Amino acid sequence: GAGVSQSPSNKVTEKGKDVELRCDPISGHTALYWYRQSLGQGLEFLIYFQGNSAPDKSGLPSDRFSAERTGGSVSTLTIQRTQQEDSAVYLCASSLGTNLINIQYFGAGTRLSVL
């Protein structure tokens, strides 16, 4: 597609359930990033991928959070046993990852509400 696509756009779940959030990056972009924006907060870095590997997972809040990327393209962010504090907008971005002009292009996000 032309831009970064995220699905679902909205997700309402019950506390304790697992959720999967999907990101389709721009074709040809090798770097992929996940961020979280809680209400009234800035962009919190979660994890980024260069190809299929994740050089930096330092932002994942707990071991309930995991992410994978297969085929150097689609990425899935999984949150297990969701808690109310996980409620936020989860944003995905991709970039060429050339280390030269590293401009990220964002999707519209997935708004997660944990009841």
Place this chain on the structure above:
Amino acid sequence: DQQVKQNSPSLSVQEGRISILNCDYTNSMFDYFLWYKKYPAEGPTFLISISSIKDKNEDGRFTVFLNKSAKHLSLHIVPSQPGDSAVYFCAASARNRDDKIIFGKGTRLHILP
């Protein structure tokens, strides 16, 4: 440890005047800086960037200034227009290290009629 700081959560500016958004950083390894704009219910969109080898970059109504010695950058919008009302994020990266980009918490800009 916040490496990119936007100390003003919000800013109100009269239409037609200059808007100045500020950003400070702590990591001297940062060599590339970006500004993103975000409207509600949308993802951030890239606005303008600057490399550390420059101290100014201009694109239409938008100019970014970089003061490396002070570890400070600013975004100037002139003249401000109603459509500029949005949240502006400052971001930085150390390109010789990795592709990670660190964002500030954002400044909400209100353009007043």
